[in-house]
Structure formats: C-alpha cells, structure tokens
Amino acid sequence: MNFDFTDEEKNFFSEVTKAMEAVAENRDFESGDLDTVRDNLAEALAALASSGYLKLGLNAEDAPFSGTLPLMAAMEQLSGISPSLFLAVEMSTRMFGRVVALDQEAGKNADILSALAAGKTVGAVALSEESLNVENDPLTTMATREGDAVRVSGTKSLVTNGPVADWFAVVGMLDEKVAVFLIEKGAPGLKLTDRQLTMGYDGLAISGLEIDGCKVLADQVLGPFDAAPFLEQLKLWENQVLIASSLGLMQASYITARDYAKEHRSGGKPIIAYQEVGFKLSEMLTLYQTAQLYAYRAAWMADDSPKEAGVLTLCAKVFCTESAEIVAGKSLQVQSKDGYLAGGKAERSYRCAKYGQIAGVSTEIARVKIGDAALGRF
Ligand SMILES: Cc1cc2nc3c(=O)[nH]c(=O)nc-3n(C[C@H](O)[C@H](O)[C@H](O)COP(=O)(O)OP(=O)(O)OC[C@H]3O[C@@H](n4cnc5c(N)ncnc54)[C@H](O)[C@@H]3O)c2cc1C
The missing domain is CATH 2.40.110.10 (Butyryl-CoA Dehydrogenase, subunit A, domain 2)
Structure with missing residues (x-):
C-alpha cells in the first residue's frame, strides 16, 4: 500500500483547486434556478476540461493520470469547493461517462465521450x-x-x-x-x-x-x-463518488470551524483557547483523517485487488458518510449561532451529509452486505 501522490499528481490537485476556486469566486454553485444551474455547470465543466479532470477514470489515453486512488483525491478537492457542483460533475462524468465507456472497445459512442471530456455535454x-x-x-x-x-x-x-x-x-x-x-x-x-x-x-x-x-x-x-455484476459495478462507482463527496464535506466543515475558532472571540479570548472547543476540533480532524485514509485504501484496492474492494468500499462508505454528518454537527456547534444561521459552509455540509447515507448502497443495506461477507468469509 502506498498512498503517496507523485509531484505531478499533487500539482494537478492544486491546479484543479485553484481553477475551481477562481470560478467559484464569481458564481454561487449552491443555489439557483435552472438557467443559473445550467450556466454554472457549463462554466465549471469548461474549466475542468482544460485541466483534464473530466478524462479521469474513463480509460482515456491522454488522461493526466490513471488509477482510482488519485481520482479519489482529485474528487475530494472538487467536493470541498462545492458539494452541488461536485455531484453534478461526477454524475455526468464518472457515472454517465463510465457507463458509456463500457462499450468503448467497440468504438461505440466515442463522440459522446469526447464531448464529455471537452466539457461540452452533460x-x-x-x-x-x-x-x-x-x-x-x-x-x-x-x-x-x-x-x-x-x-x-x-x-x-x-x-x-x-x-x-x-x-x-x-x-x-x-x-x-x-x-x-x-x-x-x-x-x-x-x-x-x-x-x-x-x-x-x-x-x-x-x-x-x-x-x-x-x-x-x-x-x-x-x-x-448480467444484472448482478452490472448493478454491483454501478453501485461501486456511485459509492466512490459519495465517499469523495463526504471527504469534501468534512474538509469544508473542519476548516470552517478551525478558522472560526481562531478568529471568533468570546469572554475576551479567541474560543480556540477553550479546551472543550479544541477537543471538538481534534475529534473532527481525527475523524476526517481516518475517513480519508479509509477512502484512499478502498480506492487503492479497487485497482490492486478488485475482488476485495467491494466490501472494503462498503465499509469505507458507511464510515465516511456517517463521519461527514458527525463532523458537520461538531462544526456547527463550534460556530454556535453563526453556524446555525443559514448560508454557512458547515450548515450546507450538515444538510448534504445525509444524502451520502441513503444513496448508492444505503447504510442499512451496506451493513447487511458487510455482515454477509463476514459470515461467508469466517
Ligand atoms: C438528491 C437525490 C438524487 C438522486 N439522484 C439519482 C440519480 O441520479 N439516479 C438514480 O438512479 N437515482 C437517484 N436517486 C435515487 C436514490 O439513489 C434512491 O433514493 C436510493 O437508491 C434509495 O432508494 P429508496 O429511496 O427507494 O429507498 P428504499 O429502498 O425505499 O429504502 C428505505 C429505507 O429502507 C432501508 N432498506 C431498504 N431495503 C433494505 C434491505 N434490503 N435491507 C436493509 N435495509 C433496507 C433503506 O436503507 C432505507 O433506510 C437520487 C435520490 C436523491 C434523494
């Protein structure tokens, strides 16, 4: 297991982050009528296309890199910038795109795939x-x-x-x-x-x-x-997207709470000086980093030993999606009234976190499947 990223990959992550932060400065990706959502998505896809992000995971020969592990880390960056934009992009690229690419060897629908990679189709x-x-x-x-x-x-x-x-x-x-x-x-x-x-x-x-x-x-x-393997593959891809989504939500929740705790003063000092606030931040960081390691391990397994990756991805999904809700809750608590008021990043993460637990393979069904696998194995 090696979860180190190459310099090339690290540069790619920071380029995607910078490009998307620049686009997000002038646009609100978290709300809007359908025309606004369409325009937002078109602008974001154009920016992502120029970085090569939209080719990842689609077996494109000229993709910046291959492998599920760097893909997971790249997706985490985008989710940290905007949860809504992230899901829109991933449902189009990594879900729809990968389904279309299933018949890539037969050369079918190459035009749809190149339009996707160019950010010109959704x-x-x-x-x-x-x-x-x-x-x-x-x-x-x-x-x-x-x-x-x-x-x-x-x-x-x-x-x-x-x-x-x-x-x-x-x-x-x-x-x-x-x-x-x-x-x-x-x-x-x-x-x-x-x-x-x-x-x-x-x-x-x-x-x-x-x-x-x-x-x-x-x-x-x-x-x-055949229904079972096909649906299992689709759910694996969806679970990977939802895991990355949860990492991004945790990243946003943690950073918002940490910065707030340093800046916001109560009782004559920044609230980070209160030990109980520090404990919350340390619990948030611990959960976030553990979830990240789990996600990276499941992503690495998807390429290294796909047979075992299915159950491990379910475990990672349960852990990451439940952690996202806990971390967002703690972030709100640290930010108190300011966290509770509508419009903050932690408030959004809190509302979005629940989705990861119901979509893909739901937390309940995942637990049943993990249990079945454990019984089968031992
Ligand atoms: C915002 C949003 C976007 C979506 N986007 C898409 C999309 O792009 N494409 C798409 O195809 N779908 C999409 N969906 C649908 C989504 O994938 C389904 O809602 C999800 O699969 C859950 O199905 P359900 O609501 O019918 O749950 P149900 O099957 O009705 O489950 C209800 C409850 O029972 C539990 N349960 C059900 N069966 C079992 C079992 N066998 N063992 C244990 N517990 C069980 C579940 O875990 C859950 O808690 C979206 C949903 C939402 C909310």
Missing part, C-alpha cells in the same frame, strides 16, 4: 424507480426489440442533472438482462417531470423521467449485461 444516469430499490426488486423499465432498434418505456423518479442533461443513460431490462439505453434530450417519448428540491445540494438540478416508447438505435444500447 450526462445523467437514470436507474432508481419509484417505490423500488434495485437492491430489492427487478427494474420495471422495459425494452422490446424492433428491428435493429429497441423501444423503451418506464418511469424514473429521481435523476440528478435531469433538467440540464443532454444525454440520459436509462437502465432497464432487455431480453431478461439489464441494459443501458442512451437517450438524447428531446427524444420523442422522453418527458422530464418538475424539478425536485431537496434538503441539501440546493444547486443541483434533479427531476424524474417518463419514458414512453422511446426508440433507441442499436449503437445506443449498451449490453444486455
């Missing part, structure tokens, strides 16, 4: 369905063959980037296996439902999808794949 992954968790039940989105093409029908309840996406990777059933249907916005039969607002990630555009007999050409059908 993707979304439509997997979950209303009242149905893919961990428990088979998908109800169905495709039937029609010559070389297929016709797809189904309903997807929550799709991140839905209202701003150019392309949708719709996951459904074909020939009793799971397949992905790439559907372009505006395709006949594709309807977006109203934007959904959530308790966190206010700068994210989320909607549902109604798909009524959409025609998808053979080139834009990926698979069909």
Whole structure:
C-alpha cells in the first residue's frame, strides 16, 4: 500500500483547486434556478476540461493520470469547493461517462465521450424507480426489440442533472438482462417531470423521467449485461463518488470551524483557547483523517485487488458518510449561532451529509452486505 501522490499528481490537485476556486469566486454553485444551474455547470465543466479532470477514470489515453486512488483525491478537492457542483460533475462524468465507456472497445459512442471530456455535454444516469430499490426488486423499465432498434418505456423518479442533461443513460431490462439505453434530450417519448428540491445540494438540478416508447438505435444500447455484476459495478462507482463527496464535506466543515475558532472571540479570548472547543476540533480532524485514509485504501484496492474492494468500499462508505454528518454537527456547534444561521459552509455540509447515507448502497443495506461477507468469509 502506498498512498503517496507523485509531484505531478499533487500539482494537478492544486491546479484543479485553484481553477475551481477562481470560478467559484464569481458564481454561487449552491443555489439557483435552472438557467443559473445550467450556466454554472457549463462554466465549471469548461474549466475542468482544460485541466483534464473530466478524462479521469474513463480509460482515456491522454488522461493526466490513471488509477482510482488519485481520482479519489482529485474528487475530494472538487467536493470541498462545492458539494452541488461536485455531484453534478461526477454524475455526468464518472457515472454517465463510465457507463458509456463500457462499450468503448467497440468504438461505440466515442463522440459522446469526447464531448464529455471537452466539457461540452452533460450526462445523467437514470436507474432508481419509484417505490423500488434495485437492491430489492427487478427494474420495471422495459425494452422490446424492433428491428435493429429497441423501444423503451418506464418511469424514473429521481435523476440528478435531469433538467440540464443532454444525454440520459436509462437502465432497464432487455431480453431478461439489464441494459443501458442512451437517450438524447428531446427524444420523442422522453418527458422530464418538475424539478425536485431537496434538503441539501440546493444547486443541483434533479427531476424524474417518463419514458414512453422511446426508440433507441442499436449503437445506443449498451449490453444486455448480467444484472448482478452490472448493478454491483454501478453501485461501486456511485459509492466512490459519495465517499469523495463526504471527504469534501468534512474538509469544508473542519476548516470552517478551525478558522472560526481562531478568529471568533468570546469572554475576551479567541474560543480556540477553550479546551472543550479544541477537543471538538481534534475529534473532527481525527475523524476526517481516518475517513480519508479509509477512502484512499478502498480506492487503492479497487485497482490492486478488485475482488476485495467491494466490501472494503462498503465499509469505507458507511464510515465516511456517517463521519461527514458527525463532523458537520461538531462544526456547527463550534460556530454556535453563526453556524446555525443559514448560508454557512458547515450548515450546507450538515444538510448534504445525509444524502451520502441513503444513496448508492444505503447504510442499512451496506451493513447487511458487510455482515454477509463476514459470515461467508469466517
Ligand atoms: C438528491 C437525490 C438524487 C438522486 N439522484 C439519482 C440519480 O441520479 N439516479 C438514480 O438512479 N437515482 C437517484 N436517486 C435515487 C436514490 O439513489 C434512491 O433514493 C436510493 O437508491 C434509495 O432508494 P429508496 O429511496 O427507494 O429507498 P428504499 O429502498 O425505499 O429504502 C428505505 C429505507 O429502507 C432501508 N432498506 C431498504 N431495503 C433494505 C434491505 N434490503 N435491507 C436493509 N435495509 C433496507 C433503506 O436503507 C432505507 O433506510 C437520487 C435520490 C436523491 C434523494
């Protein structure tokens, strides 16, 4: 295990951070109507494209580097700058992009991948369905063959980037296996439902999808794949994104509390002088750094021993996403009334942290799977 980053990688992380901080100075990535969210995303994607960030994890030959470990660290930097922007970028690049890249060897959809890498297109992954968790039940989105093409029908309840996406990777059933249907916005039969607002990630555009007999050409059908390994792969990628998201939330919560404790005075001295405040900061830093190590180990395993990476990633996800909520809570406590007032970074992290625990493989299902793996092994 070697979690050291090369100088080239470190320079890359700081270049991405600097470029994105510069963009964030003039834009509020944490709120806005759909036009604002679309403009924000377009500007951020253009900046990220010039650094090569959007090529990471997509098997691109000219990516700045390969490997899940440096990808995890790069994602952590972006999440620390803006949670909403981070999820929008990652659902498009690392989720939608990796799904499209599944058929890269066949040369399919190379144009979509190059537009993604250039920051010129936005993707979304439509997997979950209303009242149905893919961990428990088979998908109800169905495709039937029609010559070389297929016709797809189904309903997807929550799709991140839905209202701003150019392309949708719709996951459904074909020939009793799971397949992905790439559907372009505006395709006949594709309807977006109203934007959904959530308790966190206010700068994210989320909607549902109604798909009524959409025609998808053979080139834009990926698979069909065996359901279990395909869904496991998708969930692994999503869990990696959610782990990185949690690291960024912890980074923001910790730094905000530390700086506040040094500056804010109460009783004639900076509050960092109170031992109990120092204890909170030390607990936050300990959790953040432990979570970071766990995340890096799971990322390293994903390349080094993929068979074991699945369970380790679940463990890391449970730990990192639960730690993010605890660290954000302690940050609020240190900042007291100023933390509780709306608009601060810790308040946002607190509201966003919960999402990591319910999405991907939820904390409950992850614990069941970790337990099953432990029983199987010992
Ligand atoms: C902001 C947001 C954005 C989203 N974006 C997307 C997106 O881009 N694409 C997409 O496809 N989906 C997206 N989703 C959907 C999201 O992935 C699902 O909400 C998530 O998978 C949870 O499904 P559910 O709400 O149906 O939970 P349910 O399955 O109804 O679970 C409810 C509770 O029961 C527990 N539970 C369920 N089954 C078990 C079990 N077998 N063992 C133990 N406990 C269990 C769960 O852990 C949870 O606590 C998004 C959701 C939100 C909130």
